[in-house]
Amino acid sequence: MSSALKAKAEYHKNGLQSIVRNSNELKKKILMREINIKKLVVVLKIQKSMTMEKLFSQSIEDLKNIYKFSEEELQILETVDKAADEIALSELKCYLERKVNKEGRNVAKKYGLFSIPIKKEYGGLGANHLVSALAEERLGQMSLGFAITFNVQVFLGGLSIQRWGTEEQKERYLKPAAKGDIMLAYALTEPEYGSEPTALKTSYEEVGGRYIVNGSKYLITNGSIAKATIVFAYPRGKQEGMTAFIVDTDSEGFNVAMELETKIGLFSSDTALLEFKDVEVPKENVLGPLSKGLHIAYSGLLNGRMAAAASSVGSIEDCLNASVARAKERVQHKKLIGMHQLIQRHIAEIAQNLEMARWPTYFAALRKIEYDKNPDDRELRLEMDKRTALAKKIATRLAFESADRAVQIFGGFGYSLLSAPGRHYCDTRATRIYEGTDEIMELKIASLVLGKEFEAYS
Numbered sequence: 001m002s003s004a005l006k007a008k009a010e011y012h013k014n015g016l017q018s019i020v021r022n023s024n025e026l027k028k029k030i031l032m033r034e035i036n037i038k039k040l041v042v043v044l045k046i047q048k049s050m051t052m053e054k055l056f057s058q059s060i061e062d063l064k065n066i067y068k069f070s071e072e073e074l075q076i077l078e079t080v081d082k083a084a085d086e087i088a089l090s091e092l093k094c095y096l097e098r099k100v101n102k103e104g105r106n107v108a109k110k111y112g113l114f115s116i117p118i119k120k121e122y123g124g125l126g127a128n129h130l131v132s133a134l135a136e137e138r139l140g141q142m143s144l145g146f147a148i149t150f151n152v153q154v155f156l157g158g159l160s161i162q163r164w165g166t167e168e169q170k171e172r173y174l175k176p177a178a179k180g181d182i183m184l185a186y187a188l189t190e191p192e193y194g195s196e197p198t199a200l201k202t203s204y205e206e207v208g209g210r211y212i213v214n215g216s217k218y219l220i221t222n223g224s225i226a227k228a229t230i231v232f233a234y235p236r237g238k239q240e241g242m243t244a245f246i247v248d249t250d251s252e253g254f255n256v257a258m259e260l261e262t263k264i265g266l267f268s269s270d271t272a273l274l275e276f277k278d279v280e281v282p283k284e285n286v287l288g289p290l291s292k293g294l295h296i297a298y299s300g301l302l303n304g305r306m307a308a309a310a311s312s313v314g315s316i317e318d319c320l321n322a323s324v325a326r327a328k329e330r331v332q333h334k335k336l337i338g339m340h341q342l343i344q345r346h347i348a349e350i351a352q353n354l355e356m357a358r359w360p361t362y363f364a365a366l367r368k369i370e371y372d373k374n375p376d377d378r379e380l381r382l383e384m385d386k387r388t389a390l391a392k393k394i395a396t397r398l399a400f401e402s403a404d405r406a407v408q409i410f411g412g413f414g415y416s417l418l419s420a421p422g423r424h425y426c427d428t429r430a431t432r433i434y435e436g437t438d439e440i441m442e443l444k445i446a447s448l449v450l451g452k453e454f455e456a457y458s
Helices: 003-047 054-063 071-097 102-111 129-142 144-164 167-179 293-329 341-373 378-414 420-431 438-450
Strands: 184-187 203-207 210-221 228-235 243-248 254-259 271-282
Touching (some): 054 293, 054 341, 071 129, 071 144, 102 144, 144 167, 144 210, 144 243, 144 293, 144 420, 210 228, 228 293, 243 271, 243 293, 293 378, 293 420, 341 378, 378 420, 378 438
Parallel strands (some): 184 228, 203 228
Antiparallel strands (some): 210 271, 228 243, 254 271
């Protein structure tokens, strides 16, 4: 290479390094601005004797018109609000660094968040589904990455063991999970099968009084950090008689094949591909009746959909908060952007979305309280199935739309993970897929309205 070309190459190299350095410095400045804003919010709340977050507090006040909260329930919600503020800083840092938020889990453990809906006899707080949904709402407002970690640990994992587990299983898994001493995962989805659980390929066979599980599970939240995972499998060579197992993740043959870091969002949550190769599961680890795994899976998804809807309500609240703040501080064309009518339209739509998402979610939670008292009531179960599907479909879709509008309000900065709308935009896209896609929810709602004979799938 000639000296002239070398000099030119060196010039471009130095220029590129300078751009990278400047870019990194800018990122640090913006990150520190975000962190300082969050610190200021926490300080202001302390100065105001820990006043609850405004929209969260409004949700509770509105619900008081139709539900009488006990002092204990209000105390739980105040604790969740306080914990969310404490988790927020580590959550933002972990999200941007694409790391699982271990510190956030420790804070949740300190405040007893993982025990909220678990019965007191198993070390929980015994809160009902309305209070639990409100807790998930506040966490979703803070971060959907942390909210889905909470969802799987509590709504899918803990409540499934509480509903279907033996006393020995509850002692061994539910109590420590409620304390936050161990994490739980829920492994239904596979690489080739998500919306069609009747086609799963993970299998088991009984050998010498034990069950041997083989297969793989994909997109499993908490997959690489869980101590125990609820795994669904069919008898070898059959596509009926699905059974649920509690698999210890230190079992021989269990392998975290991949930690899925190349996601579009939810960067602070753990997502993994799991492999099971001749994993031995003792009979005492069968969850619920043998061959009733599909029923157990569906009952767990009722809880998961409730949580997905509630966390999406929280996401809309955060988008509204961020948009209002942006509209009142940014100046374009010599006036605050909040004075521009097209920006006002976006804010009005987000506010409408919040109201449209809240009430189907709260109503479903109230009906879930009734269903839990009569879990064998088939008509009530079908009603619950419809209500949770409606809540999830409405709230998750409106959360994504609200995030999109918030990004538009923020302009160029909105197209960045350093902005709250940017993070919600990436995260809310996933809520329309997990615990039942938009399309499956629509088919479910339609068949439950029209009747079983109109089911588009079985």
